[in-house]
Amino acid sequence: MAGMTMIEALRSAMDVMLETDPGVVVFGEDVGYFGGVFRCTAGLQKTYGEPRVFDTPINESAIVGLAVGMAAQGMKPCVEMQFADYVFPAYDQITQEAARLRHRSNQQFSCPMVIRMPTGGGIFGGQTHSQSPEALFTHVAGLKVVQPCNPYDAKGLLIASIEDPDPVIFLEPKRLYNGPFSGDHTAVSQGWKSHELGEVPDGHYAVPLGKARIHREGSAVTVLAYGTMVFVAEAAAKATGIDAEIVDLRSLLPLDLETIEASVRKTGRCVVLHEATKTSGFAGELIAVVQEACFYHLEAPILRVTGWDAPYPHAQEWSYFPGPERVARALETALED
Structure with a gap:
């Protein structure tokens, strides 16, 4: 058991799954060498190499399209959109391909993939870095949609999502990345609330999807x-x-x-x-x-x-x-x- 921020808990979940399941791959814009814009994937490429953790072009549709193809062939891609606002070029791939693959193939294929995306405002990111698009995905049959609020759940839900046989939209509230947030403007303008940590178990554990x-x-x-x-x-x-x-x-x-x-x-x-x-x-x-x-x-x-x-x-x-x-x-x- 260790104290972790949500960022560290998410990284731990990907680390656990990369280590235990050779079918898991992590990719997206700047997630490799740079470790992601919020550093959620920092160090993973160094540990697992470029074939398992790699950077992509700035092309969200291609990122998700590649993930759909990998998932259809039995791999378990965990991809990152730098911000939830950037997902819209890939909306067609998500809703028309990933969400429907199991049903349109009469169960011959499934699509075990996770799309991680930082969501919501609170970092003064402006209109194109602060949106909350969850309703656009909860309306789509065939998807699962998750949003944790603490490090323990973040790790357990991400592991459960990667292990799930169907596509999961994994929304990560940016205001909670570095610790619990008191809810008022003053606290955030002065920095995160003491960078408080959540107790997170080492190794593998899963928080079941669909349970409040x-x-x-x-x-x-x-x-x-x-x-x-x-x-x-x-x-x-x-x-x-x-x-x-x-x-x-x-x-x-x-x-x-x-x-x-x-x-x-x-x-x-x-x-x-x-x-x-x-x-x-x-x-x-x-x-x-x-x-x-x-x-x-x-x-x-x-x-x-x-x-x-x-x-x-x-x-x-x-x-x-x-x-x-x-x-x-x-x-x-x-x-x-």
């Missing part, structure tokens, strides 16, 4: 969140003193309906958070699921706190994010009825 985690027990209201928003919700609950139960979804597709339903039926109230824009965001799907399964248990309308319906505003980045103040108001409103 109760981040904080509570009885007054359920908060459904993932990634950075888990800690924003926690900050809001502490600030208000509201006994909120925070469910860290971890896996967006498949979704852990059992854990969600049990929590909402217990509290009778629900608030949903995400950093992406509101319209057609993943919160809408979560609200529909809760309403369908828990209608007669609800004591108040389901609320959502999200980003604005606007292009990512670099200058107003911290107003755009659902912060603790906005979440606190939603928690208080949920308890009014």
Whole structure:
């Protein structure tokens, strides 16, 4: 057991899988010699050589197309998009090829590949380095979509994703790369919160896909969140003193309906958070699921706190994010009825 940041935990997961499975390869833009723009793959090429960890041209469609071909032939590619914003040239390959390969081949082929991508804002990266596109992938049958919020889950989920027989979109919240985040602008403007580490086991372990985690027990209201928003919700609950139960979804597709339903039926109230824009965001799907399964248990309308319906505003980045103040108001409103 060792203390690790999320970056170190992700690197450890790839190290474990490269060492134990000769079919695993890691590639993408600058992931080899340079170790990736966030250094997630630092040192892996030196350990395993260029045939296993290699750089690619700046061509996302080619990166994913190569991964699909490798996966169809039994390899297990783990590829990196430098930022989630860069994935769109490869969207056709992901949705029309990777997601459909098992079904269109009548089970003759599968596509065991992982596409890692840093997601969300908080590093002053502007419009083309800060988007949260998870809803575009949860809408695609045949994909799995994962977003961890702590180092332990990051390593275990990435190992499970690499071992999964189908394509996994692995979203990594950039604001959590170097440690838990308190949720307020001041803390981040002064640096990450003490670079706190998470306890991460050495060697191989897997966190199953499709299983949520109760981040904080509570009885007054359920908060459904993932990634950075888990800690924003926690900050809001502490600030208000509201006994909120925070469910860290971890896996967006498949979704852990059992854990969600049990929590909402217990509290009778629900608030949903995400950093992406509101319209057609993943919160809408979560609200529909809760309403369908828990209608007669609800004591108040389901609320959502999200980003604005606007292009990512670099200058107003911290107003755009659902912060603790906005979440606190939603928690208080949920308890009014």
